[in-house]
Amino acid sequence: xxxxxxxxxxxxxxxxxxxxxxxxxxxxxxxxxxxxxxxxxxxxxxxxxxxxxxxxxxxxxxxxxxxxxxxxxxxxxxxxxxxxxxxxxxxxxxxxxxxxxxxxxxxxxxxxxxxxxxxxxxxxxxxxxxxxxxxxxxxxxxxxxxxxxxxxxxxxxxxxxxxxxxxxxxxxxxxxxxxxxxxxxxxxxxxxxxxxxxxxxxx
Numbered sequence: 716x717x718x719x720x721x722x723x724x725x726x727x728x729x730x731x732x733x734x735x736x737x738x739x740x741x742x743x744x745x746x747x748x749x750x751x752x753x754x755x756x757x758x759x760x761x762x763x764x765x766x767x768x769x770x771x772x773x774x775x776x777x778x779x780x781x782x783x784x785x786x787x788x789x790x791x792x793x794x795x796x797x798x799x800x801x802x803x804x805x806x807x808x809x810x811x812x813x814x815x816x817x818x819x820x821x822x823x824x825x826x827x828x829x830x831x832x833x834x835x836x837x838x839x840x841x842x843x844x845x846x847x848x849x850x851x852x853x854x855x856x857x858x859x860x861x862x863x864x865x866x867x868x869x870x871x872x873x874x875x876x877x878x879x880x881x882x883x884x885x886x887x888x889x890x891x892x893x894x895x896x897x898x899x900x901x902x903x904x905x906x907x908x909x910x911x912x913x914x915x916x917x918x
Contacts, residue, residue: 759783760790760891774847774876775810776889787914788892788907797887799918802837804879805829808845813874815851815900824848824873824904831908835915842879842887849874849891854898870895873903877911890914 757763760782765771776782785791793799809825828846852872861868872895879888890911896902 765789772812772849772874774812774849774874774891775845775878776847776876776891779891782889782891785890785892785914786917787910788890790891791914792889793918794885794887797918799842799879799888799915800835800837801839802835802842802881803840804832804835804842804844804915806832806846807843807880810845810847813848813851815848815853820851820900821848823901824875827901827905828877828908828911831905831912834912840882842881845878845880847876847878848904849876850893851900852895853900867895871898871900871903873900873907875904875907875911879915888915888918 760766760779766779779790782790782792806825806829809821809828811821825846828844832844850873854871855869858869872893874893875891877888877890878886879890881887892907892910894903894906894910896906
């Protein structure tokens with residue numbers, strides 16, 4: 716003979732409801748937290764949280780007001796009448812404003828950009844590229860515990876600015892980017908060089 720125990724059944728239903736609500740809450744947090752934890756992004760650099768941050772790392776660009784989101788790099792400005800694909804781009808100088816002052820590192824970054832810009836072959840002359848390392852963040856495995864973004868944040872990071880000048884010394888393009896890649900900052904610098912070359916080819 717079966718004996719019905721309403722109290723036990725009711726308790727079981729309550730536990731199921733509790734678990735369902737808990738699973739739903741975890742799902743909502745997983746969806747919403749990553750986006751809410753990231754800085755707000757704007758179409759113009761000067762309107763973006765990156766620029767407003769007290770730790771904003773300035774490089775060789777003197778005016779950020781006209782820089783907007785790029786297709787490959789974070790921020791870009793190109794002189795309206797300029798067609799960058801008509802020119803060959805050559806690295807002229809590199810300034811290192813980061814805390815990583817190693818000459819070997821600076822030379823390596825410059826060499827990486829020289830290699831990637833070698834594919835920019837135009838017929839209307841040469842654009843001189845001045846480079847600047849704005850910041851370097853070392854590989855940090857301790858950041859791996861950060862929810863949702865730890866795997867990315869732990870990687871080495873590099874910030875760069877690139878200013879292109881024509882033969883008369885006029886600025887025809889400004890590019891700014893920050894990327895993370897691997898365990899060596901040179902890997903992040905190579906990613907920026909690759910994306911900068913791609914951005915140039917789109918203008």
